[in-house]
Amino acid sequence: MQPLLPRRQQQVLQATVRHYVDTMEPVGSQTLVRRFALDASPATVRSAMGALEQRGLLTQPHTSAGRLPSPLGYRHYVDCLLPPPGAAALQLERELSEVSLQWTALEDLLEHLARRLADLTGLLSLITRPRRREQRLRTVRLAASGDRLLVFVVESAAQASTLNLPLPPGGAAQLPALEQWLLRCLDNVADGGAASIPWASLPPHLQACAAPLRRALGRQGSQREGSGVLAMGVAGLLAQPEFSRSDQLRPLLERVEQTPHELLQPPHQAPPRGGVWIGGEHPDPALAACSLVQATYHARGGAEGQVALIGPMRMAYATARAAVQTVAASLERLLS
Secondary structure (H helix, E strand, O other): OOOOOOHHHHHHHHHHHHHHHHHOOOEOHHHHHHHHOOOOOHHHHHHHHHHHHHOOOEEOOOOOOOEEEOHHHHHHHHHHHOOOOOHHHHHHHHHHOOOOOOOOOHHHHHHHHHHHHHHHHOOEEEEEOOEEOOOOOOEEEEEEEOOEEEEEEEEEOOEEEEEEEEOOOOOHHHHHHHHHHHHHHHHHOOOOOHHHOOHHHOOHHHHHHHHHHHHHHHHHHHHHHOOOEEEEOHHHHHOOHHHOOHHHOHHHHHHHHHOHHHHHOOOOOOOOOOOEEEHHHOOOHHHOOEEEEEEEEEOHHHEEEEEEEEEEOOOOHHHHHHHHHHHHHHHHHHHO
8 A cells, every 4th residue: 555645745646647647748847737727936946846756756857857657656646646536437337337249249339339449549458358267276186097098177066077088108107206296286376276377397207298288278278268358459558658668568569469357467576556557666677668547348158358558657547447357247147
C-alpha cells in the first residue's frame, strides 16, 4: 500500500499527471496553478513539486524544464488518486448493457469489443478467447503393456484421463524411475500443471523413454489453451508520440503474436492490485516502456479470458481501467 501523501502533494501530483497525459510536456508550477485553479501560490506548488521529486514520484528531464511523472508517480496516481471514469467510459457501459449473444456469434462479438476498446482509447486492445485453466496434476502413474505405454493422469477427484502411447524399445525398465521423477516434480511446483514440469532437467538416460509422454502432455495443453488473441488498434498505438518508430513496438507486437497468454498472465506472477502494470513492473522487457491495464472474465465450464489495453505510461488510466472492466463484466454476463 502506498503511503498517503499530504493533501497539497496529492493535488500537485494529480494535476501533473493530467497535464502530461494531455500534452506530453513537462510542466511548471505557474502552469499548474493557472490551468487547474489550484488554491496555492506558484511558490507553494513549486515546493510541493520538489518534495514529490525527492520521493521519486516526479522527475525533471532538464534543470531548466518543468517536471513530469515517473513510473512510481504513475503507480501512486493509479493506486490512490484515480478520478471517476469520464463520459466516454460511462457511455460504453450503457452501450454494452444492451448487447446480446442471441443474434451475434462469439467471434464477431469479441472482434467488435476489441475494436470498440481500441477506438475509445487509441490504445492496443487485446481480448483472449475463453479457455480453461490448466488443472493441477495430482498424480501420474506409468505402466508398460507390450510395446505401449499406459499413462494414468489424475487432475482432481472428479477428473482423470488415460493416455495410450508408444513405448520406445527398452523403455519399460526406465518407467519406475521416470514415474518417481515426475512425482517429485509435481510435489515441488506451486501450480503442478503439465506446463510446469521441468523437462530440461530430466536425467539424460530417461529422455528417450519420456519423449512420447512429453509430446502428449504438450498437445493436451495446446488444445486446452485454444487459439490466440484478438488484437486491435496497432495503428492507434503507432500514432502515440512515444512509439513514432515502428521498430520501438516490434518486440511487443511479436509477443502479442507469439505468446499472448504469457504476456497477459506471466507465469507465477499475479497482476498488481487493480490489474494495472506500469513499465518495469511487468516481467516481460517488451513492456518496459508501456502500461498494461487488464481484467479477467469467466465463462461456463471453468473457462476464463482476459481483456486488456496496452499503451504508453502516459495514458488516461481512469478511462482505460473502466473500459476493460466494463468489457470483461459484459463478457462474463453473456458467457456465464
